[in-house]
Amino acid sequence: MAVADDKPTEAAAAKNGKQQKKKEQEKEAELSEEDQQLKANIELMVERISDPEPGVQVLALQSMIHEIRTANATMTSVPKPLKFLSPHVDALKLRCEQLPAGSESRCLLADIISVLCTTVGAKEGVRDALKFRLQGSKGALEVWGHEYMRHLAGEIADEYRLRQDQGGDVSDLMLLVNQIVPYHMTHNAEPEAVDLLLEVDRLDLLPQWADEKNYARTCLYLVSCCHYLPEPDDMTVLEVAHIIYSKMSKHHDAMRVALHINKRDVVEATFAACTDLLEKKQLCYLLAQHGYRLDLEEGTAAVEDETQREVLREIISNSKLSEHYLALARDLDVMEAKVPEDVYKTHLAEGRQPTAATVDSARQNLAASFVNGFVNAGFGQDKLVTVAGEGGDSIHWIFKNKDHGKTSATASLGLITLWDVEGGLPQIDKYLYATDNYVVSGALLAIGIVNCGVQNENDPAFALIYDYVSHEDVTVAELLVPLVADADVSMEVVGVTALALGLVFTSSCKEDIVMAMLQVAKTLNERISQFAQVTLDGCAYAGTGNVLKVQQLLAMCGEHLEAGEEGSAWKAMHQPAAVLCLALIAMAEPVGAQMAGRTLEHLLQYGDPGVRKGVPLALAMLHVSSPDTGAMDTLSRLSHDADSDVAQAAILGLGILGAGTNNARLAGLLRNLASYYYKEPGCLFLVRLAQGLVHMGKGLISISPYHTDRQLLSGMALSGVLAVLWSGLDIKTQLGGKHHYLLYCLATAMHPRMLMTLDEEGRMLAVSCRVGQAVDTVAQAGKPKTITGFQTHNTPVLMSAGERAELGTDKYLPLSPILEGLVILKKNPEYVEE
Incomplete structure (x- = not known):
């Protein structure tokens, strides 16, 4: 019976063998006469390699190398000589081992086998291409082409890690690295050069191969890499990028990286290395936008020329920010003061409408004070609080508020006169002499607000405020x-x-x-200490994308406490902070932000109430002043949540999401929410605040902590946003209670979202520019377009989230490679008028 069963098996095997032989014959028949001749030659060369005469061996090997190098092949196909050599790879390896070590024949054959191994599938962990390259000649790698170099680089990285773990010598590998990296750097493969040096822990070698042709692509890749690398590699790549930019005298780029590194000595040295006054001015505009204060009188960054020092101090102190902002407003014709009703637009609201005053007037007036302050921020005039208001009685309006409400109403004056220290302080001064302490405290807060982001050598804010705390001359x-x-x-x-x-x-x-x-x-109590520790960790790693920290925070968010456990809400108070910190760490780059967004959706479905409360605020953190459609839809859904804490956090999140954008869809959502919550004073108050935030500065202001094409995170701006979002973790007590004035912390983050071009004297210069959606060009070949869907405007222009600008004329050269904020233009000496 067994024999009978074996017969069909043998028959099937014989049949398969015949079919395979037939296929090979057909395949051979398909070869052209030229290919058949090449195949025969290759087989003859393989046979000659076994010849006992060394001269014959060398001649055969040289002929084989010539065939391989001169073969024509497309990028996606294997050269025919290698294809015909593939069946002989095992025999060639055996023959190579038999040849005398160090002989010319063995070196040539090892080189051929090394190249051949890149086209032959190998088992995992087998690095034959590298093995035979080390046995053969270790030079002239470039003659074998780009794909071979890439394959060899991959095997070098694997071998390097293995030897490092075992404490082995890696000098022979570094000989190959020192050939591969220069090849990549001169053949438009800078990212691959960086990757290889990162793998072998020798990124410090990179600057020696950087030149005028490759530095830009190299540094762009280095800076983009830092978000995906662990500590301390993330700082190493930035330091190397800074060295390369400094070597190429690209001072603005070097300063941008220095601010990312955030070491004062590096920033000062970068500023000192720039000797051109115009370029120093542009660096000062960048430092001012970042909120970085540089000492121009002492230290490394000191400027000896007094005239130059005064010019640079004026720029770095942001003293002309108000002037530039108002110039933008005049250009866009939005100088007319607005009142809260212009924001509410109750006549457009759909659904239920209040038929009588259902909200207490003091809370309505408090909301109106905030909305009035936000919508007229920086314009210096309004119709409720400032003396210049048309028919307005500022004192009367302030006293329409109660207790702490008077503080916020008075402080709104600082928001209205934002950045205009000389014009704002005289308007605030009279409130310092009021008999009502709430008004006085509001005036003091207004003094702080009006000075936000602006430096004055006399420091009037400190001079006025410290007198109310201490009478000694202190810092x-x-x-x-x-x-x-x-x-x-x-x-x-x-x-x-x-x-x-x-x-x-x-x-x-x-x-x-x-x-x-x-x-x-x-x-403090253990639970409060834990809350503080989570917050501290989150702030320390803000914008780093640190995966380990994100995992730790997710573990905290996943903790479940029994619903009936005594004080369970109190014990879990660190969880909403962990959710916010998760977004804070992951917001640095688009991929991390998207992944964090998906994670937040899971936390909404499976998290405890405390965790769910933090999700809307975390979404807002990921999209500050950037009304992403997906995030907007999620927050709109959560604003109707059964949990009032979640709903209120979502309403605040909508305001932060669209702050200063005038987004029409978001404005419509908030109008509908105002109708929905018209019987709930707490929620309606927050809706009004959100409406004021969306229309902040009549749409000319952003509170995004990121600037300079999202490459820099301003700590000053981030701190203000965090103060408001963290207070949102307990809205009923904080923003909805008597600490609503914390909302003014956003003043530290407020800045015009514009591109304004200036001439060499600092005067506004209108030029043509293209504004469109930014395109990620990191590691792309050639010279790809950096924007898409652009429109052409004359400066000054508004810049929305995710947009990038390019100059539309060759008449001028920008002193900043990134067109954002204030950019100085100088005339192009090579420009010829058509």
């Missing part, structure tokens, strides 16, 4: 730090004082201030 830190540690001061004052210190010393790493705050945090 801000000496004024506030003792309050943090004072046991006799209420926790409310301690908290606001700590926030003030954080806003003043953002990104400065002041050790004494940090230690004072940590000491207080350690004495």
